[in-house]
Amino acid sequence: MDVNFLTTVRTYGLIDGLEMKNGETYVNYIRVTNAIGYIYTLRSNGVTIQETPLLPGKVYDGDIDGFDLNFLPSVTKVYANWNGFGLPADAIKQIDVESGMISAFGFKFY
Numbered sequence: 001m002d003v004n005f006l007t008t009v010r011t012y013g014l015i016d017g018l019e020m021k022n023g024e025t026y027v028n029y030i031r032v033t034n035a036i037g038y039i040y041t042l043r044s045n046g047v048t049i050q051e052t053p054l055l056p057g058k059v060y061d062g063d064i065d066g067f068d069l070n071f072l073p074s075v076t077k078v079y080a081n082w083n084g085f086g087l088p089a090d091a092i093k094q095i096d097v098e099s100g101m102i103s104a105f106g107f108k109f110y
Contacts, residue, residue, distance in 0.1 A: 022051045055086030 020026060028044040062069030063079035072078060078099045085092070 020049050022049050024049055052086075055084060057082055057085035 025046045025048045027046040030042045032040045032042070034040075059080060059082045060066065060068040061078075061080060062072065063081065065081050066083060069079075080097060080099070
């Protein structure tokens with residue numbers, strides 16, 4: 001499907017009415033032409049269609065499974081545990097964990 005997004009310069013696009021298949025991975029290609037005619041083609045790393053979405057999970061502070069701590073006993077280590085995301089452990093490809101601090105200026109990651 002060829003879509004012309006050149007009517008305005010923007011950083012997003014939408015194509016609806018597609019017939020994608022559950023479990024298939026799709027990639028996005030973007031072609032940009034600059035003022036002197038040089039063409040750049042870039043590709044996303046892909047997204048897999050999953051008709052059954054992840055269930056909401058819970059994240060807890062601390063190293064005791066399923067229990068949320070209000071205080072941690074260390075200034076050099078932070079612990080977290082989580083559960084309930086609706087997938088068996090062998091179906092999860094990657095989990096990213098980040099810790100940070102909430103302040104009046106927003107959220108700061110460490």
